[in-house]
Amino acid sequence: GYPLVFFTTLAGLSGLNPELEEAARVCGLRNWRVFLSITLGSVLPSILAGVLFCIAESLTTLAAPLVLGLPVGIHFMTTEIYSTIVMNPNMSAAAALSLPLVLATVTALAFRSWLLGGGGRRYMVMGGKGQRAERVRLGAWRWPAFILATIPLLLSLVLPIFALLSAALMDKWWRGFELGNLTFA
Numbered sequence: 001g002y003p004l005v006f007f008t009t010l011a012g013l014s015g016l017n018p019e020l021e022e023a024a025r026v027c028g029l030r031n032w033r034v035f036l037s038i039t040l041g042s043v044l045p046s047i048l049a050g051v052l053f054c055i056a057e058s059l060t061t062l063a064a065p066l067v068l069g070l071p072v073g074i075h076f077m078t079t080e081i082y083s084t085i086v087m088n089p090n091m092s093a094a095a096a097l098s099l100p101l102v103l104a105t106v107t108a109l110a111f112r113s114w115l116l117g118g119g120g121r122r123y124m125v126m127g128g129k130g131q132r133a134e135r136v137r138l139g140a141w142r143w144p145a146f147i148l149a150t151i152p153l154l155l156s157l158v159l160p161i162f163a164l165l166s167a168a169l170m171d172k173w174w175r176g177f178e179l180g181n182l183t184f185a
Contacts, residue, residue: 002156004057005050012046031136048112055108059101067167071176077101 016039024034065076077100084094138145170176171183 002152004053005047008046008050008053009043012043016042045116048116052108052112056105059104064163067170068163068177 020042021034021038024038025031029037060078062078062082065074065079066082068074069076070079077097081094081097084090084097166177169182169184171181171185175181
């Protein structure tokens with residue numbers, strides 16, 4: 001999920017015109033106000049697109065919940081749909097089980113539309129390519145910002161590798177993660 005938000009946000013930031021931020025600073029706005037009103041306001045559609053990608057991805061993920069959750073009795077919508085189709089084929093029940101996923105997706109899209117379109121706001125990119133943005137000094141916030149930015153990166157690298165290794169080392173995946181179930185075979 002992290003790469004989806006990162007790359008959509010990066011695309012929004014690369015199209016941002018730094019002259020808008022500079023003009024806001026010349027008019028007397030402080031850095032936080034420039035960030036909230038100009039930068040975040042301009043990149044918000046890109047961030048929301050990444051978030052919607054993540055929601056869609058998490059709602060449709062089957063592999064990790066099937067391998068890690070089902071053996072220990074944790075059921076997800078996708079594993080229930082899978083079980084309904086594979087174990088005891090019943091397509092009408094599977095369609096009924098998938099309805100909340102469809103409703104959640106439609107609700108997320110409607111919320112995004114309301115958030116971006118509310119109050120007569122319109123979003124557009126005003127050519128920012130080839131221009132250099134001014135560096136903002138964070139001062140005392142430098143290390144907390146670094147740590148906050150590093151946590152999702154580390155989690156998005158470490159957790160999937162742990163899930164892959166644990167699934168690869170399990171003898172029988174439906175028994176779950178326990179020492180007696182681990183094998184190098």
